[in-house]
Amino acid sequence: MTLKIQVSFEPPFYAGKDIIGAQHVRIRVDDSLGGHEFRWPIYTSLHDSCADEVLARDRLRRMKSTETCSLALDRLSQCLNNHSECLKPVQNRLLPTRVIDCTDPERPKLYLTGGSTLGSYVALSYVWGEDQPNKTRECNLGQYSQAIEAHLLPQTARDAIWVTNTFGERYLWIDAFCIIQDSTEDKRREIAKIPTIFADASFTIIAARSFKASQGFLHDCPPPSVLVYRLPFPCRDYRGSFGTMYVEQDKNSDYDASVEIDDPVHKRAWCLEERLLSPRAFAYTSSTLRYYCQMSRINVGNAVRQLDGQTTRRLNIDWKPQVDERLYDPITEPELDHNRRTRLWDNILHNYSGRTVTHFEDKLIALAGVASRFSVRWEKGEYLAGLWMNSLPHDLLWRVDYNARLPRPRGFRAPSWSWASVDSTVEATKSHPRETLLYELKDCEVKLASDLLPFGAVTSACLRMRARLVQAIWRDDSLYVRPPRVDSSFSRATGSGKQQEAEPKVYRAWLDTTEVCNRSVWALLICWRSKAAELAGLIVEPGEAPGEYMRVGCFQDYPRWMSTDSFQDLSLHDITFV
Known part of the structure; x- marks a missing residue:
């Protein structure tokens, strides 16, 4: 079998004056059965004869050394001198x-x-x-x-x-x-x-x-577990001279990130x-x-x-800690800008909620500094125990992966409608361009544990709203609704005269915690997404006081059990959401 081997080198990548991607050696092997291509990053030592051509270096592994500190200070100096986007530290x-x-x-x-x-x-x-x-x-x-x-x-x-x-x-x-x-x-x-x-x-x-x-x-850091080969590198400046390059057999170059x-x-x-x-x-x-x-x-x-x-x-979060950015109001900003900035908070929240706190009460406190920066970004951003008033319908619809649920924490840390009330990693709902709200917020009340921490721990919180509620039942790990009375024209439109299912299954539903929920609940309708033809809402159950409800989950549905127009005709109930 005849083999044909081609070797080529790819140039490094830069961001401004910073090298951010190593050169790669590309090896293509062709035989009678076809071709195979390999691509690996290369590096060399600082004092090697090919150091002017192979620009990447080995990882620093000696942490307590003056050489490592010198290289770190050099990196800091390059940042301060060359990065226009990085705010310079104030010396005094x-x-x-x-x-x-x-x-x-x-x-x-x-x-x-x-x-x-x-x-x-x-x-x-x-x-x-x-x-x-x-x-x-x-x-x-x-x-x-x-x-x-x-x-x-x-x-x-x-x-x-x-x-x-x-x-x-x-x-x-x-x-x-x-x-x-x-x-x-x-x-x-x-x-x-x-x-x-x-x-x-x-x-x-x-x-x-x-x-x-x-x-x-x-x-000291241990050497990498990926294979590294020591190979000659032909130097251009010296005829017949070879330096030494190291080929790191890490196809996706993800060793550092994965470690x-x-x-x-x-x-x-x-x-x-x-x-x-x-x-x-x-x-x-x-x-x-x-x-x-x-x-x-x-x-x-x-x-x-x-x-x-x-x-x-x-x-990998598009975030900058500076507070001198242009203030903006998500209500008046263009739709795409609003969504992009809303997703920024969502990404941070997803990252944060999967982390642990030593003290139970720190769940909101440990994110208070970041929340305070968002309050500056969002000029009219009122903070409600981890949610934002300006994007409340979106924020209320957070969910927990069903297979990653944890037990509900004991004691009060946040209202049930806040992600801070659970210990699991939460995922925000997707942003939708056209949503019709199906509830009316009348009032909100948040009592802080300390006035010194306006974005920190709370001792109580509630939302007072006029809401549309539909009876439902959680059974066999799924949510089934008990539709209110449906007119005959809708029955004909959905089933050609066939009788509608008594308790239709909701398309997707998630519980917030591992507690068993084999009982009657209520579907609290939050919004109708016209572009997606989707209904989004929360699963709630009665609280201790009359008219009081607590969240236990959320849902999304493409309802065939009620017409779009009929949602608006449902009765509004005055409730206190705790």
């Missing part, structure tokens, strides 16, 4: 109430700024994963302001102090030490400042790979907010050191592989 800005002075990494201390001191600082985003016995309390605040003995610090804090000092910064903000952990008042006051704290930091250190605070993040997606930081709710609020961040991942800004998500040291600069799939 207000420091947070408390920061850790890292001048002496072996003997750091808590610096009480008084809220009026100017300077620059770094913030840390990490997973607690365990109790921190030496966190700041009212009883040790004075002691820590003199010095914090190094052995009292968890390894992640010690590593962050080393990075801060080595990067040439003096101050570091860590929540466990810069918030008085046994003071409810101080926690509420400082948590309210978190959006500003992360937005104003010179950069954020993300301890992405650490499962708990005592683990640290500066240990990083399992990093602990992507499982914790607080860490998403901190990531989104940070204009610049260095993420110490399981595979290498990565840099995030408004224009790129890229491995430090030009260790690029794929075109999109090693985008983390779970964080």
Whole structure:
């Protein structure tokens, strides 16, 4: 059998001056049975003779090294000098109430700024994963302001102090030490400042790979599990000279993303907010050191592989933390712009809701900073326990994947109509251009746990509305409606005189939790989507008080059990939705 082998090289990809995609070697093998083509990224070492031609490098694996820090600072400098879309940090800005002075990494201390001191600082985003016995309390605040003995610090804090000092910064903000952990008042006051704290930091250190605070993040990264071949590379500048290239047999160039997606930081709710609020961040991942800004998500040291600069799939969100964008009102904005921006919140919510919180009451609090930024984006955006008044019909129709349901949490955290009332990952409904509302909102009431956190925890909330309700029953994992009386003309139109099904099955229905629901319920009609000929609504059951209803699920249907016009003729009932 005769084989014909062709080898070619693809050029790198750039975004501005940044290389975001490695060169690839393309190998085509033809034989009598046909052809096969292979395409793999290549890289070389910095000092190799072909380094001017093969531009990608190996991943950085030594995290606690001055060389790694130097390359990280170079990446930061390139961002500040070349990225017009990235806001430059203000050098003299207000420091947070408390920061850790890292001048002496072996003997750091808590610096009480008084809220009026100017300077620059770094913030840390990490997973607690365990109790921190030496966190700041009212009883040790004075002691820590003199010095914090190094052995009292968890390894992640010690590593962050080393990075801060080595990067040439003096101050570091860590929540466990810069918030008085046994003071409810101080926690509420400082948590309210978190959006500003992360937005104003010179950069954020993300301890992405650490499962708990005592683990640290500066240990070396293991080599990649993909196959890597060492091959000669013919240099153009030197006749007969060969350098060394490394061919990484990772067909889809997704090794880094697939490894990083399992990093602990992507499982914790607080860490998403901190990531989104940070204009610049260095993420110490399981595979290498990565840099995030408004224009790129890229491995430090030009260790690029794929075109999109090693985008983390779970964080591939079109979001910018700056608050000086043009204000807009989704009611008056063009339809496509409204939908695009609505989906932005939906994508963040989907990512966030699948993450865990240590404290039950933090479900809304840990997204409050991001919500506050949306309130600036949406000039008239009133926030209702996780939903937005301007897109309330859309927001009410969130759903949980039926096979991923979790038990309903005990105790009150949010009203039943809010996604924050469940622990499962939620999915927003699709945006539809033409919807007819089938309810009337009369009033809403939300009581906050603290006025310092207008986008945080709530103690109670309800929607008072005039709603159209249709009796239904949940049976055999499906929803069946009990249609109200139907006129004869509709019967003829739908069945040519045949008798209509007594309890027609709804096309799609989802329960919110794992609790058994073998009983009578109600279908609360939210909207009719004329373009899709689709009815959307919620599954509700009576609450404790008369006229009170609670959500237990949602549905979508292409109803044959009632005409479109007949929906508007249904009686409206005054209800309190809790």
